[in-house]
Amino acid sequence: MRRIDAEIAAEGGKRSRSRAQIMEVFFRSGRHLTVDELTRKVRVRNRNIGSATVYRTLKLLSRLGYVKELDFGEGVKRYESSLTAHHDHLVCTECGKVSEFEEPRIESLQEEVAREHGFSPTMHRLAIYGVCGRCGPPATGKGEE
Amino acid sequence: MRRIDAEIAAEGGKRSRSRAQIMEVFFRSGRHLTVDELTRKVRVRNRNIGSATVYRTLKLLSRLGYVKELDFGEGVKRYESSLTAHHDHLVCTECGKVSEFEEPRIESLQEEVAREHGFSPTMHRLAIYGVCGRCGPPATGKGEE
DNA sequence: TTGAATATGAAATTCATTCTCATGATATAG
DNA sequence: CTATATCATGAGAATGAATTTCATATTCAA
Incomplete structure (x- = not known):
């Protein structure tokens, strides 16, 4: 500071x-x-x-x-x-909880893709949306709440 | 329609x-x-x-x-x-041009990551920002600008 | 055609963010 | 320490995208 x-x-x-x-x-x-x-x-x-x-x-x-x-x-x-450290995000569409993850393989694929398209990448935004374990148990039934 | x-x-x-x-x-x-x-x-x-x-x-x-x-x-x-078809985006921060790409390997890694975190993924947003070939010099090697 | 429902356009509203401006705080010279 | 020039602040106004309101127009079925 x-x-x-x-x-x-x-x-x-x-x-x-x-x-x-x-x-x-x-x-x-x-x-x-x-x-x-x-x-x-x-x-x-x-x-x-x-x-x-x-x-x-x-x-x-x-x-x-x-x-x-x-x-x-x-x-x-x-x-x-x-x-x-750099990371991307997982966002639960039910409760709004945000988790973080890091996946170097995704990172390098992004670099690769950008280069293939003639881009010099400076940053990216990746957010995966879904239902977290607490809100949507894989069990039967639709856990509303 | x-x-x-x-x-x-x-x-x-x-x-x-x-x-x-x-x-x-x-x-x-x-x-x-x-x-x-x-x-x-x-x-x-x-x-x-x-x-x-x-x-x-x-x-x-x-x-x-x-x-x-x-x-x-x-x-x-x-x-x-x-x-x-599903695709993600490349955004040029200079001219605003938006390109599209598809990379199945990124898709499946995202699935994998979500699962590891107990998420059931429903969608994602991935945008890579950078300078497109027209706006920036062709990136030679790793020369960042 | 009538009538009940939905859709429309213009204007008003909402809400996040930015800006304005008068005042307050900070750093530096003396 | 005090003066002073500059930056930062807080309240409220302004902005701009998106939504809502409301009176009117349109749609559709009978």
Whole structure:
């Protein structure tokens, strides 16, 4: 986090209490947060922080490469730290639970495919949607709920 | 398209001139259209059609499974016919060009991964972002730009 | 043709995100 | 420490995509 502050300073930015609190809560929190969720968590510490500042902070961190923007097609963006290893996501369409996975074979196939099409790949988004073990037991019957 | 009308009728829906025109233009058009783009095309034929009806039509077709909703993170949704074979997308971050590809090995790895995590996969979204051959120099070896 | 139901277009609404702007905080020079 | 220039903030306004409302028009069956 000091590193981030240094990078911001190098760009002519200044530190701020609000931003420090937002970053701290964000990096300590679970993954895949929406701005709204993060704002609520941050306000527990400091009631005065507005969501505009949370948006600004996440955008800044995203530009600096410390945060990844996720979009699972819910109409809201989610954010996660990019300090952890690269991974893709599994999204349960029943309960909304998001799991992570890493599959190097998929990664390299993507590289291969991109090259075949003359693309220089810079990133990708892969989300697999389905029903998680808890929501849809392989047993007979349709577990509604 | 008759089949679609029949299915709508079976649900208690009625036919309509506007919807027929929208469907016709949509299925004859190129892929990956936004509602705005489609509305413009449709209005060439019938100036009176409003975008609300285009939204409604695409939502209906989506529910019936004839249309797939795409989201490349642009802040706008795009739509494509789901009558063509399944495929994923390559998006050029320079010119916006979207290409399609199919890679069965990626598909089966996704199945495998989902199962390992106890998920019953129903669909996935995979988009690879990068620079297409026209926008970027032909990537020699690993030279990243 | 009538009548009950669905569909439409325009405008209003919703909701996430961004922007504006007056004020507050921060860093640096003196 | 204080001045001052600049950046950051928070509240609310603005934006823009998508949805809904509502009065009217269209469809379809009898």
